[in-house]
Amino acid sequence: MLASPLVTLSRDERNDSDLDQLSRLVSEHEVVEVIVGLPRTLADRHGPAAQAAVAYAGQLAGRIAPCPVRLADERLTTVTAARMLSQRGVKGRKQRAVVDQAAAVEILQAWLDGRAAHRTREGQS
Structure with missing residues (x-):
């Protein structure tokens, strides 16, 4: 299987419009699984960026259930x-x-x- 880009969204922390757009895309394209990058440190630790990614994945999962959201190492x-x-x-x-x-x-x-x-x-x- 080959990955290909669909759209690039900017994070909108004020009103979560990016989460709304992602929810629509998941529904529109009948997505079966969503992958969120997990920015671990080179020492394989979870810093503030990784904590933010985990929180974001949780918010997204709540909006697109039952479609699973998985975290993937993005180092x-x-x-x-x-x-x-x-x-x-x-x-x-x-x-x-x-x-x-x-x-x-x-x-x-x-x-x-x-x-x-x-x-x-x-x-x-």
């Missing part, structure tokens, strides 16, 4: 995305505009690849 995805964009000739201001979306694709693709590998191992056991 180094921005670096990987920026490197990939540079290799494809996207630089400077253009790169900054799409790096978050590219990082989100990296997070989802890594999660999908990990799930496929897990299923393969289970089938071989």
Whole structure:
């Protein structure tokens, strides 16, 4: 399975319009699972950003139930995305505009690849 971007939303902490938009997208596209990036530190710890992501995932889960919301490690995805964009000739201001979306694709693709590998191992056991 290949991850591809749909839309990039900005976090709206004042009135949660991003959560409303995500809820609509989940319904519209008949999403079966949502992955939220978990920004752990390089030392594999949960800092304030990870705590915020966990809280956000909880809020989203409450809005889109019964669709599950899962957390996925997002360490180094921005670096990987920026490197990939540079290799494809996207630089400077253009790169900054799409790096978050590219990082989100990296997070989802890594999660999908990990799930496929897990299923393969289970089938071989």
